[in-house]
Amino acid sequence: MNEHTDGLAVNVNGLSRSFRGKVALDHVDLHIPRGSIFGLVGLNGAGKTTLIRHLIGSFRSQTGTVRVLGMDPVVDCVNVLKRVGYLTEEDSLPTWMRVGELIDFARGVYQDWDDVYATKLLDLFGLSRTDRLRSLSKGLRARAGLLVAIAHRPELLILDEPSSGLDPLARHDILEAIIRAVSDEGRTVLFSSHLLDEVDRVCDTLALMRVGRIIETISVDAMHEQYHEITCRSDSTAAPEVSGVFGWRGEGHEWTGVVDSAQTDSNKLELPSSVTLISQHSITLERWFAAKAGHERDNQNIERSNVPTEVADVR
Numbered sequence: 001m002n003e004h005t006d007g008l009a010v011n012v013n014g015l016s017r018s019f020r021g022k023v024a025l026d027h028v029d030l031h032i033p034r035g036s037i038f039g040l041v042g043l044n045g046a047g048k049t050t051l052i053r054h055l056i057g058s059f060r061s062q063t064g065t066v067r068v069l070g071m072d073p074v075v076d077c078v079n080v081l082k083r084v085g086y087l088t089e090e091d092s093l094p095t096w097m098r099v100g101e102l103i104d105f106a107r108g109v110y111q112d113w114d115d116v117y118a119t120k121l122l123d124l125f126g127l128s129r130t131d132r133l134r135s136l137s138k139g140l141r142a143r144a145g146l147l148v149a150i151a152h153r154p155e156l157l158i159l160d161e162p163s164s165g166l167d168p169l170a171r172h173d174i175l176e177a178i179i180r181a182v183s184d185e186g187r188t189v190l191f192s193s194h195l196l197d198e199v200d201r202v203c204d205t206l207a208l209m210r211v212g213r214i215i216e217t218i219s220v221d222a223m224h225e226q227y228h229e230i231t232c233r234s235d236s237t238a239a240p241e242v243s244g245v246f247g248w249r250g251e252g253h254e255w256t257g258v259v260d261s262a263q264t265d266s267n268k269l270e271l272p273s274s275v276t277l278i279s280q281h282s283i284t285l286e287r288w289f290a291a292k293a294g295h296e297r298d299n300q301n302i303e304r305s306n307v308p309t310e311v312a313d314v315r
């Protein structure tokens with residue numbers, strides 16, 4: 001069985017990359033099932049864009065393997081790009097074109113271009129074929145980029161920080177609707193974003209990246225099930241030490257922490273006598289992210305000796 005038939009849209013194993021000796025990706029494994037809406041989150045510089053660039057064939061792997069829809073995106077670049085829609089946060093559209101010219105160009109590139117769908121999207125996005133890309137606002141250009149990324153109905157839609165140019169209404173009414181529509185048709189979406197409430201609403205699974213590594217991959221439902229937040233009063237003014245609880249925040253005697261129920265004995269929290277539980281509540285993705293990123297930073301001991309250090313092979 002190959003990757004194309006085993007249910008994975010993206011299959012990355014042991015991918016490492018460094019740029020002039022600086023590690024950007026460190027033994028990354030990424031397995032994205034077909035049909036999922038997969039969120040990639042991480043602090044600035046975590047390696048999200050570098051990973052995505054490997055998926056679209058812009059970077060050749062130094063170590064490890066990358067397969068997209070069963071193909072190597074460097075060797076089979078044309079076939080991968082035909083079946084993938086890609087939108088980056090960079091404003092990289094040819095601004096000398098009008099929207100209509102951009103659409104005509106894209107129609108020539110993608111054999112599965114859907115003109116009826118493109119016209120519907122033009123209308124939905126409030127764009128006109130005669131609009132000059134140069135004269136559009138950043139947000140409207142982002143909509144034009146999204147149109148071109150999706151009107152050939154790609155099997156895999158990759159959105160790298162697509163929200164950066166979009167206003168909140170466009171994010172909610174356009175981007176999220178598009179992502180859901182793509183997924184309802186059984187296609188796959190990989191979505192990198194710093195807007196964690198958006199990731200929480202839209203994605204079914206997410207991977208958290210930190211300093212070139214994926215430190216956790218979890219379904220959004222499982223995250224909400226496994227983790228919750230507690231508020232405690234402590235006799236001391238230092239953060240309490242409780243097994244299975246991390247990411248303490250607070251000051252004085254009142255502290256909130258994140259409970260990982262997988263790390264507590266039979267899901268039961270053992271609080272020392274100096275700590276009193278005030279309340280427990282469900283957790284937001286934002287709180288989980290902040291606690292995890294900090295927690296992993298404290299515990300990190302990255303072994304980098306196996307990562308190649310030569311200058312990046314940028315295509």
Ligand SMILES: Nc1ncnc2c1ncn2[C@@H]1O[C@H](COP(=O)(O)OP(=O)(O)OP(=O)(O)O)[C@@H](O)[C@H]1O
Binds near residue numbers: 024043044046314
């Ligand atoms: N072409 C390049 N040349 C040199 N260094 C690079 C290059 N591309 C990325 N890097 C470095 O690789 C690391 C990961 O960067 P990357 O852009 O992938 O992170 P990111 O998670 O997408 O960050 P952000 O959230 O800020 O967009 C950073 O240290 C960055 O400086």
